[in-house]
Amino acid sequence: MSVAGADDEHWFDDDAGRLVRPYTVSSGRTEPTRRMELLSMVIATGRIPRGHLGPEHAQALGLCGNVTTVAEVAARLKLPAVVTKILLSDLVDWGVVDTRSPDPMADSANPVVLENILNALQRRL
Structure with missing residues (x-):
């Protein structure tokens, strides 16, 4: 079994993919508690989360x-x-992450915006 790099958790295998299914990660939930777009901005508040x-x-x-x-x-x-979005909305609910709506100029239906996002993500991964 070939395990992914140090940045990945031990729950990811290069050949099999993610070993923990997404519904497990979200505890079976299918809807976030907060409305977020793909282009919504998120940032840690610096607060320490309560509990584990x-x-x-x-x-x-x-x-x-x-x-x-x-x-x-x-x-x-x-x-x-x-x-x-479910994970991030949990973090917002716990006060450790803030979110804000995307810039109105960042229309997620605009092909140029989508291409720019794709290019940025490919450069970072």
């Missing part, structure tokens, strides 16, 4: 050290966008 964070929540929080988008967090976590 699960591995996916901790990893998502770690990715929010600088302002980033929901799409970028999803790509780095290698999770579907809706599961990432």
Whole structure:
């Protein structure tokens, strides 16, 4: 079994993919508690979370050290966008992450915007 790099958790295998299914990561939930777009901006508040964070929540929080988008967090976590939104909405509910709506100029239906996001994500991964 070939395990992915040091940045990935032990729950990812190069050949098999993610070993923990997305519905497990979201505790079976299919809807986030907060409305977020793929281009919504997220950033850690610096507050310390109460209690223990699960591995996916901790990893998502770690990715929010600088302002980033929901799409970028999803790509780095290698999770579907809706599961990432659920994780991030939990973090917002716990007060450890803030979110704001995307810039009105960042129309997610605009092909140029989507291409720019794709190019940025490919450069970072």
